[in-house]
Amino acid sequence: MGRIVLAALVTAVSLGMGGQTATAEPVTSPGVTVPSVKSPDGSYIKSIEVKDSRNITLQIHSAVMDATIPVDVLRPADTSAPRPTLYLLNGAGGGVDTATWKLRTDALDFLADKNVNVVQIISTGFAFYTDWLETDPVLGVNKWSTYIGEELPTLIDAALGTNKVNAIAGLSMAGVSVLNLAINNPGLFRSAAIYSGITQTSDPIAREAVRLTVEVWGGGDVENMWGAPDNPLWVANDPTIHAEKLRGTNLFVSTGNGIPGVYDMPGGEFFPTETVLETPERLAVGAFIEANVDMFNRNLESRLREFDIPATFVYRGSGTHSWGYWQDDLKTSWPVLAQGLYSAP
Structure with missing residues (x-):
């Protein structure tokens, strides 16, 4: 059925139907054209690029952001029956740079035989996949929580x-985003996995980590995101505080x-050879980030224990903030992800 749906969607888009109002229904027989699809707020699929039999890119027009956003999709090997979906978020760069699951890891190869749709979210960098209070002069309009969770x-x-x-x-910046998306959309995501992810926002150290990401690396203004440090949004977006909702x-x-x-190790697959001056700096930054993430994650674990909520925590005995570890971690997390994707609710 999945191949029919995709083929019909390509037909619909090629006929210029992307912006028309219609109700989408699964296609159950050949030759039926999928009508233009709209989310409740009017978002729609504007165009589609079929790269090969497994990989496609959808151009999604988000109503809440009034912008068209690409979404890369890896289709299951077997589409003879409806399959589940894994939403995969990148780190601070949001997927608009080269720091992506696709380019830095073998994640898509690993997932290729899992009979799951892999939806790779591409967003504005340094925006925390969240809904911002204000439009930022540098980072623009950001309503990613609504986009990912509702549209x-x-x-x-x-x-x-x-x-x-x-x-x-x-991973990384997306840690808090993954947890908040699960908290704010009950039942939408049966499993959630984060790798070296920020899991706090209202603690002073956590707030500074968020600020550094948005302002120092992204060039934005963190107060356009969740307001001043005393704004209730910092607490509202702290998954450790709201852990019971997980x-x-x-x-x-x-x-x-x-x-x-x-x-x-410099010269390795995930640490290309660099100058003598660059190597210590890279190690120091990666070590600093990961040490803080370790602390945040332990706080989350303690909070979950307070509510007797089961979770799998893996504390590696070493490792900085690097793609090699995240590649391994995704594979380690697969049984937990699969439990939600393939088990009866």
């Missing part, structure tokens, strides 16, 4: 003929501790 699933389910079962995973979600959390490990 996108309707379109993905209709376009790909999914079974409407989802999981979500992300009950029922299959959770996986992993982190290193900042001590250089197997993937932190």
Whole structure:
């Protein structure tokens, strides 16, 4: 059925139907054209690029951001029946740079035989995949929580003929985003996995980590995101404070501790040869980030224990903030993700 849905969608888009109002229904027989799909707020699929039999790019027009956003999709090998969907979030760069799951890891190769739709979210960098209070002069309009949690699933389910079962995973900056998306959209994501992810926002150290990401690396103004430090949005977006709302979600959390490990050797696959001056700086920054993430994750674990909420936590004995570890962690997390994707609710 999935191949029919995709083929019909390509036909619909090629006929210029992307912006028309219609109700999407799964295609159950050949020759039926999928009508133009719209989410409840009017978002729609504007165009589609079929790269090969497994890889497509959807151009999604987001109503809440009034922008067209690309979404890369890896289709299941077997589309004879509706399949679940894994939403995969990148780190601070948001996927608009080269620091992506696709370019830095073998994640898509690993997932290729799992019979799951892999939806790779591409967003504005340094925006925390959240809804911002104000438009930022540098980072623009950001309403990513609404986009991912409300607009996108309707379109993905209709376009790909999914079974409407989802999981979500992300790394680094996306850690807090993954957890908040699970908290704010109960039942949408049965499993959630984060790798070296920020899991606090209202603690002073966590607030500074968020500020550094948005302002120093992204060039934006963090007060345009959640306001001044005393704004209630900082607490509202702190998943550790709201950990009780994660009950029922299959959770996986992993982190290193900042001590250089197997993937932190210059000249290796995940650490290209650099100058003598660059290597210590890279190690120091990666170690600093990971040591703080380790602390945040332990605080989350303690909070979940308070509520007797089960979760899988993996604390690697070494490792900085690096793609090699995240590649391994995704594979380690697969049983937890699969539990939500393939098990009966």
